[in-house]
Amino acid sequence: MNIFSHKKSILITMGTGFVFLFFWWIQHPGARVESVSTAAPAALTVSVIEPQRQEWPDMVQADGSLAAWQEAVIGAETGSLRITELFADVGSVVKRGQLLARLADNSAAADVRKQEGAVIQARASLEKSQADLKRSQMAADSGALSSQKMDEYRITESIDRAALDSAEADLQSKRITLANTRVVAVDDGVISSRSALLGNVVSTGTELFRMVRQGRIEWQAELDAQQLARVQVGQPAHVRLPAGKIVNGTVRLVAPTLSTSTGRAIVYVSLAAGSVSQSGMFASGSIELAQTSALTLPESALVQRDGRNDVYVLSADGARVARRTVVTGRRMNGRVEVVSGIDVKARVVASGGAFLSDGVSVKVVEAAATKWEST
Incomplete structure (x- = not known):
C-alpha cells in the first residue's frame, strides 16, 4: 500500500x-x-440599615409671588423746575440722604438772597423802633411825653417785631425750596424704577424714582383656610426660587381675612437679606409648623419605578431580599419620611436597589445601622 x-x-x-x-x-x-x-450565580453584595424615628417639623406647601417689603416713592417737592443732573438709575443701591437728582436752582437761590435782604431790613426797622421806645420811656418819666405818644411807640415796636418774624419765616420757606432742588433718597434701599428724564420740567409731586426700602424682599404665599389656621408669626420658611436656589425666611405677618373671590389668604414671609430674590418672581416654598414624629430612610434606599417608590427588605435568614412599595412624605437633609409600607424593625438595603429584583440572593457586608430614637 x-x-x-x-x-x-x-x-x-x-x-x-x-x-x-x-x-x-x-x-x-x-x-x-x-x-x-x-x-x-454569585450573590449581590449589599449593606442594610434600619429606619430611624426622628422629630421633623410638619410642612405647609404653598405658592406665591415675591414683592418688595415696602416701596418708597421719591418725587419732586417743588415745581416748574428743570432736571439738570441725574445720579442714580434702576438697580442703584442708595443710602438715606444720598443725592439722586438735581433741579435747576438759580431762581430759588436768587429768592433766598432777596429774602435775606428783606430780613435784614426788617431787623433794622425793629432796632429803630426799639430805640425810639426806649427814649420815649425816659421822656415819659420826666413828664415830657404823653401816654398817647408812648402807646404809638409800643405799637410800632410790636409791628416791626412781627414784620421781622414774617420775613424770617419767608426766608426759611425760600431755603426749603432751594433745598428741594436736591432730590435725595428717603431711606436705604434699591432703586426699582426711574421716571426722571434729564431736562424735563417737573411739577410738584411728580414721581421721579421708586425704591425698595432697605432692599428687603418678601414672599407672599397663598394659603387656604385650613392651612392658614396652622401658621403663626415667626415660623421658619424655605422658598425655592426659579433658578433652584433655596432661600430661608420667617413669617412676618398672617393676613387676618381671606379673599372672598379665591377663598385664600396671604402669608407674608420676610426673606434673608442679600439673597438673589427679586420682586416679581413666582416661587414655591414651605412653612415649618410643629414638630411631629417621622419614620425616615436615606433617599438612596428608595427605588422609583413606574411612578411608585420601592425599597428592598432583607429576609429573616438574611439570604434574600423582598421588594416593598412604600408611601413617602416629607423630605429633609437627604432623608425621606416613610408613611407606610415598612415598620421600624425592617432591615432595608441602603443603596443600589436598582440592581436588585424581588427574591434575589444577596450577601450582607455591613451590619445593620443602630436604630436611633430622637429625643
Missing part, C-alpha cells in the same frame, strides 16, 4: 467516527447539559 492509500484510509476512519459521535449526541441530549457549568 502506498502512502496515498494509507492517508485515505485514515480519513475514512476518522469520518466514520465523527458521524457516529454526532448521531450519539442527538440520541442522548442529557449529555449536553452535563458539559455546561452548573455553578450558581
Whole structure:
C-alpha cells in the first residue's frame, strides 16, 4: 500500500467516527447539559440599615409671588423746575440722604438772597423802633411825653417785631425750596424704577424714582383656610426660587381675612437679606409648623419605578431580599419620611436597589445601622 492509500484510509476512519459521535449526541441530549457549568450565580453584595424615628417639623406647601417689603416713592417737592443732573438709575443701591437728582436752582437761590435782604431790613426797622421806645420811656418819666405818644411807640415796636418774624419765616420757606432742588433718597434701599428724564420740567409731586426700602424682599404665599389656621408669626420658611436656589425666611405677618373671590389668604414671609430674590418672581416654598414624629430612610434606599417608590427588605435568614412599595412624605437633609409600607424593625438595603429584583440572593457586608430614637 502506498502512502496515498494509507492517508485515505485514515480519513475514512476518522469520518466514520465523527458521524457516529454526532448521531450519539442527538440520541442522548442529557449529555449536553452535563458539559455546561452548573455553578450558581454569585450573590449581590449589599449593606442594610434600619429606619430611624426622628422629630421633623410638619410642612405647609404653598405658592406665591415675591414683592418688595415696602416701596418708597421719591418725587419732586417743588415745581416748574428743570432736571439738570441725574445720579442714580434702576438697580442703584442708595443710602438715606444720598443725592439722586438735581433741579435747576438759580431762581430759588436768587429768592433766598432777596429774602435775606428783606430780613435784614426788617431787623433794622425793629432796632429803630426799639430805640425810639426806649427814649420815649425816659421822656415819659420826666413828664415830657404823653401816654398817647408812648402807646404809638409800643405799637410800632410790636409791628416791626412781627414784620421781622414774617420775613424770617419767608426766608426759611425760600431755603426749603432751594433745598428741594436736591432730590435725595428717603431711606436705604434699591432703586426699582426711574421716571426722571434729564431736562424735563417737573411739577410738584411728580414721581421721579421708586425704591425698595432697605432692599428687603418678601414672599407672599397663598394659603387656604385650613392651612392658614396652622401658621403663626415667626415660623421658619424655605422658598425655592426659579433658578433652584433655596432661600430661608420667617413669617412676618398672617393676613387676618381671606379673599372672598379665591377663598385664600396671604402669608407674608420676610426673606434673608442679600439673597438673589427679586420682586416679581413666582416661587414655591414651605412653612415649618410643629414638630411631629417621622419614620425616615436615606433617599438612596428608595427605588422609583413606574411612578411608585420601592425599597428592598432583607429576609429573616438574611439570604434574600423582598421588594416593598412604600408611601413617602416629607423630605429633609437627604432623608425621606416613610408613611407606610415598612415598620421600624425592617432591615432595608441602603443603596443600589436598582440592581436588585424581588427574591434575589444577596450577601450582607455591613451590619445593620443602630436604630436611633430622637429625643
